[in-house]
Amino acid sequence: MNALKIESLKKSFGANTVINDMSLEIPEHSVFGFLGQNGAGKTTTMKMILGFLEPDGGSIEVFGEPVVYGKSGTNRYVGYLPDVPQFYSYMKPMEYLRLCGAAAGMGPGETEAAGTRLLDMVGLKNNGKKIGGFSRGMKQRLGIAQALLHSPKLLICDEPTSALDPVGRKEILEILEQVTEKTTVLFSTHILSDVERVCDRVAVLHEGKLALCGTMEEIRAAKKRSGIYVEFREKEEWKKFRGLPELSHLFIHAEASGRGAAIRTADVDRTGNEILQALERHEMVPLKFEIEEPGLEDLFMEAVL
Numbered sequence: 001m002n003a004l005k006i007e008s009l010k011k012s013f014g015a016n017t018v019i020n021d022m023s024l025e026i027p028e029h030s031v032f033g034f035l036g037q038n039g040a041g042k043t044t045t046m047k048m049i050l051g052f053l054e055p056d057g058g059s060i061e062v063f064g065e066p067v068v069y070g071k072s073g074t075n076r077y078v079g080y081l082p083d084v085p086q087f088y089s090y091m092k093p094m095e096y097l098r099l100c101g102a103a104a105g106m107g108p109g110e111t112e113a114a115g116t117r118l119l120d121m122v123g124l125k126n127n128g129k130k131i132g133g134f135s136r137g138m139k140q141r142l143g144i145a146q147a148l149l150h151s152p153k154l155l156i157c158d159e160p161t162s163a164l165d166p167v168g169r170k171e172i173l174e175i176l177e178q179v180t181e182k183t184t185v186l187f188s189t190h191i192l193s194d195v196e197r198v199c200d201r202v203a204v205l206h207e208g209k210l211a212l213c214g215t216m217e218e219i220r221a222a223k224k225r226s227g228i229y230v231e232f233r234e235k236e237e238w239k240k241f242r243g244l245p246e247l248s249h250l251f252i253h254a255e256a257s258g259r260g261a262a263i264r265t266a267d268v269d270r271t272g273n274e275i276l277q278a279l280e281r282h283e284m285v286p287l288k289f290e291i292e293e294p295g296l297e298d299l300f301m302e303a304v305l
């Protein structure tokens with residue numbers, strides 16, 4: 001089942017068309033990275049999913065139920081962490097979660113059990129401090145605990161790691177990875193390495209549409225051919241390898257350096273075998289033989305430039 005299905009979504013602010021006929025599906029239990037440049041419309045999309053903002057056209061379904069602007073019915077499935085979560089700074093974490101639980105209509109016992117479990121999960125269980133004294137990372141972790149309090153099946157996080165240092169980012173990513181057994185995660189970010197680390201699906205929003213969308217493997221396969229990097233210890237060995245007639249066709253698409261080359265190919269297995277067999281035949285041992293896959297950064301730049 002899809003956790004989220006968006007069809008032909010449209011949204012403009014005056015003459016500024018932000019979302020222009022965008023469609024997207026997120027299967028249950030995915031960790032979905034929603035990428036886009038500043039102002040691409042990521043927050044706008046999230047607000048429409050939450051029913052906070054009215055689309056100009058198209059439809060959004062959360063677990064098969066239509067999202068209706070101004071109505072919160074589908075939000076019983078959704079936990080939301082805004083980009084800058086707001087808290088009452090004089091409260092302690094559990095006090096704050098009790099307040100949130102009551103606002104969400106949860107019973108005290110249910111809130112206590114869920115709150116204790118979640119504060120433990122985000123590393124704030126024994127924290128006696130008031131929220132006003134929390135670091136940004138601690139506030140984001142508390143924000144995740146709050147967003148998960150009513151056991152949502154879809155967690156939407158708007159740039160949860162952007163303002164954090166590497167340690168804070170790592171902590172948040174580990175929490176997001178942990179929750180995927182029960183929860184589908186959609187998070188927006190500028191940090192491509194975060195997406196590469198935890199997401200199994202990714203979309204790049206550009207000029208109101210998805211410039212790229214799919215599993216990481218699909219995107220890598222569709223957008224750019226992989227390469228094989230071969231390097232030798234000695235320049236002479238490299239020249240010999242470069243001159244092998246049976247491999248000459250491979251060097252048409254190669255980026256050569258002093259003692260090796262990155263050979264571009266659409267079929268890594270076949271080309272890799274060809275190279276390995278030639279190396280064996282000629283009793284040559286390379287210093288390096290590496291399969292190169294395009295990074296998300298290459299793909300992102302290709303999609304938005």
Ligand SMILES: Nc1ncnc2c1ncn2[C@@H]1O[C@H](COP(=O)(O)OP(=O)(O)OP(=O)(O)O)[C@@H](O)[C@H]1O
Pocket residue numbers: 013016018036037038039040041042043044045
């Ligand atoms: N309420 C609004 N009224 C007018 N324009 C708006 C409104 N909300 C957003 N916009 C415009 O819509 C565009 C998309 O904004 P949005 O915040 O969705 O982008 P984003 O991808 O989340 O960007 P960022 O990564 O910088 O947070 C921007 O040009 C923004 O100025």
